Amino acid sequence: MFSCRRLGGGLVQPGGSPTLSCKASGTTLDNYAVGWFRQAPGKEREGVSCISSYEGYLYYSDSVKGRFTIARDKAQNAVYLQMNSLKPDDTAVYYCATGAVVCLLDKGEVRDYGMDYWGKGTKVTVSS
Numbered sequence: 001m002f003s004c005r006r007l008g009g010g011l012v013q014p015g016g017s018p019t020l021s022c023k024a025s026g027t028t029l030d031n032y033a034v035g036w037f038r039q040a041p042g043k044e045r046e047g048v049s050c051i052s053s054y055e056g057y058l059y060y061s062d063s064v065k066g067r068f069t070i071a072r073d074k075a076q077n078a079v080y081l082q083m084n085s086l087k088p089d090d091t092a093v094y095y096c097a098t099g100a101v102v103c104l105l106d107k108g109e110v111r112d113y114g115m116d117y118w119g120k121g122t123k124v125t126v127s128s
Contacts, residue, residue: 011125012086020081022096022119029072030054033100034079035115036070038092038124047110048094050103051079062108064090086126093121 012018022034035050049070050059058070069082079096100114 010123011127013128014087014126016086016126017082017084018086018124019083020094020096020122020124021078022080022098023076023078024098025077029077029079029098030074031101032098033103033114034070034072034096034098035100035103035110035112036068036079036081036094036096037110037112037115038090038094039121040089040092043092045095045112047112049081050105050110052103053101057103059103059105059110061105061110083124086124088126091124091126093123095119095121 031053033050033052036048037045038048039045047061048064049068051070051072056072060068067085072079096119097112097115097117099116104111104113
């Protein structure tokens with residue numbers, strides 16, 4: 001079972017830096033790639049970031065590169081997404097997903113290939 005949580009308030013001011021966490025029970029996240037995806041109101045879901053299994057290679061979509069950081073905490077069996085310099089366009093429901101072993105970055109966007117298990121999502125609203 002996977003759960004996504006937001007460490008911090010759901011309403012974030014532009015420029016804010018909340019952190020999202022993805023934790024698992026009953027399985028070891030370190031054995032899998034873990035991706036973050038988001039869906040803004042009225043838009044299709046898009047990839048945000050991904051960390052591969054074992055080697056822990058990091059991948060970022062062009063839309064967040066340089067602002068977001070993905071990291072794995074093996075002791076906590078969790079993956080975190082540190083979001084910095086948030087913009088109103090970052091407003092979305094954020095989901096973590098896993099199931100694949102590798103990440104796929106295609107045309108500047110992380111793809112959900114092989115991501116069979118999804119957390120429930122957590123809403124982040126960026127507004128002043």
